[in-house]
Amino acid sequence: MAGRVEGTAIGIDLGTTYSCVAAWFDKHNRVEIIPNQQGNKITPSCVAWDGMQILVGEAAKNQIIRNPKNTVFGPGEKPIIVFEHESEEKKFSPEEISSIILRNLKEAAEAFLGTTVTDAVITVPAYFSDKQRQATMDAGGLAGLNIMRLINEPTSAAIAYGLDRSADINCPDEKNVLVFDLGGGTFDVSLLNISKAGTITVKAVGGDTHLGGENFDQLMVNHCVEIFKKKENKDVSENTRAKMRLKIACEKAKRDLSSTVQTPIEIDCLYEGIDFTTKFSRAKFEEINAGFFNLCIKQVENCLRDGNMHKSQVDEVVIVGGSTRIPKVQQMLTEFFAGKPLCKSINADEAVSYGAAVLATNLSGYGNKKVQDFLLLDVTPLSLGVKAGIINNMSVVAEHDMCVVIPKNTPIPTIKEYAYQTRFDNQVNGIFDVYQGESKYTKENVFLDRLILDGIPATPKGEQKMILCFNIDANGILNVSAEVISTGNKRSTTITRSGDLSKEMVKRIRK
Known part of the structure; x- marks a missing residue:
């Protein structure tokens, strides 16, 4: 547990479609969800520019039909987002977009709590890579937050579940729990063991950072585009405004189909003055999205296999995320x-x-005994390693194969060390290319960074030994170091290329 800090620490669910912020209230002896400026407990993860100001949350989402090109939901990869209005242009990195959303949530918390908020725990999808985790840390820093910890979303949900069940005197001493978290843009599944004493041990995680409710909506939109094309011989697929109106109608229809077996989709003047009307059935929705549903179950199977557990051993299946x-x-x-x-x-x-x-309350030293007594033991979601070509004593491994240093689902924080030796006569440096992923081949995994260890004495091959150390912290962020044993010369790096924002860039953006 971290030392006690002053002020209220908040918890933020930074989602791809919706976000939420919460805090512990000593007065009520419980966590409360903090409403946004409009009084709602969830906020669209949406940012827009109307030519005069940056809009966030509901204000951004409400103008999406008339301003679709200048509106963006929580971004995933590393593009530069460009907002254009007449001749003016604004460019943002994904970290900046995320920081705008985080700052909005921070300000909502400060208004509700009546105090300045600095410390926060932010959630990320369990299957987020090191790059994505570091980018989230960067975004938090840009928003003026001190990130106490990053935590996987299903693990965070398991904490909520664990505290909820700890009050039940009839609960067994421990349970195997599978958390199925299907949101708007990401899907996570986690297998955990939760003890009544308050220890939460993550056994395995899995998921897909590009699978969620948005995928279901898009296939509905595609289906409607085809219907309109057949009826009217018109293609609306290249019309941004028409497609956005379709998307909003399809998202509403998807929600309606959770409580009814059929619902109408009606849009006046969808394209070139032509109205669009159709009926969408639950059966059709399930048919066109069958592939995505099957992927969800496949990930559950993979997670159980990784956790060495049969499905009959799972005591509880907990569902979270709007798409469940x-x-x-x-x-x-x-x-x-x-x-x-x-x-x-x-x-x-x-x-x-x-x-x-x-x-956040636990780390800050506040909260009741139940909060302070719980212990979280998480895992790393993806394997980490180096290109096998650097290793002299592994002739059975091809030059571009992935040599795993830390396998996925290893409990974190963790430190792993490996000894290597020079491969060539008079070799004076060691080059360590660091990758993340599950493929045998480095080209199919995510390249994180390169560490160059200089100062190796020039000797015949195999005489000089190097120690490579991988250190993953509690946030799941990797530090890599290497040392020449004979001289003690050492180099290290935190995988800062992950976020792609230098300290100078962070200062400039904050200003």
Whole structure:
């Protein structure tokens, strides 16, 4: 546990479609979800520019139809986002877009709490890479936050679940829990062991950072585009405004289909003055999205295999994320786990931020005994390693194969060391290319950074030994170091290329 800090520490669920912020209230002896400026407990992860000002949250989402090109939801990869209005142009990195959303949540918390907020725990998808984690840290820094910890979203939901069940005197001493977290833009599954004493041990994680409700919406939009093309012989696929209107209508229809078997989609003057009307059935929705649903179950199977657990050993299946309200998702999970009822006791939209607020309270030294006694043991989601070509004593491994240093699902924080030796006569430096991923081949994994160790004495090959050290902290962020044993010469690097923002860039953006 970190030392006690002053002020209230908050927990933030930074989602790709919606975000949420929560904090511990001593007065009420519990976590409370903090409403935004409009009084709502969840905020669209949406940023827009209207030519005069930057809009965030609901203000941004509400103008999306008339300003679709200058509106962006939580970004994922590393593009530069360009807003254009008449002759003026504004450019943002994904970290800057995320920081705008985080600052909005920070300000909402400060207004509600009546105090300045600095410390925060932020959640990330369990399957986020080191690059994405570092980018989130950068975004938090740009928003004026001290990030106490990054925590995986399903693990955060498990904290909420664990605290909820700890009050039940009839609960067994421990349970195996699978958290199925299907949101708007990402999908995570985590296998955990939760003890009544408050220890949460992550056994395995899996998921897909590009699978969620947005995918379901897009296939509905594509289906409607085809219907319009057949009826009217008009193609709306290149019309941004028309497609945005379709997307909004399809998202509403998707929600309606969770409570009804058929719903109409009606849009006046969709394209060239032509109205669009169709009926969308739940059966059609399930049919066109069958591939995505099957991927979800495949990830559950993979997670159980990685955790060396049979599905019959899972005591509880906890569902979180707005997309778990889809009947087909619940049906598939129930059937997969042989009729086991799904746990819906925690709020699907708020559980992740709730758990983050509990961890923030724990780390800051506040909260009641129940909060202070819980212990979290997490894992790294993806394997980390180096290009095998640097290794002299592994002739069975091809030059561009991935040599894993830390396998996925290793408990963190962790430190792993490996001894290597020079491969050539008079070799004076060692080059360590660091990768993350599960492929055998480095070219199919994510390149993180290169560490160059200079100052190796020029001797015949194999005489000089090097120690390579991988150190993953509690946030899941990697530090790599290498040392020449004979001289003690050492080089190290935190994988700062992950976020792609230098300290100078951070200073400039903040200004």
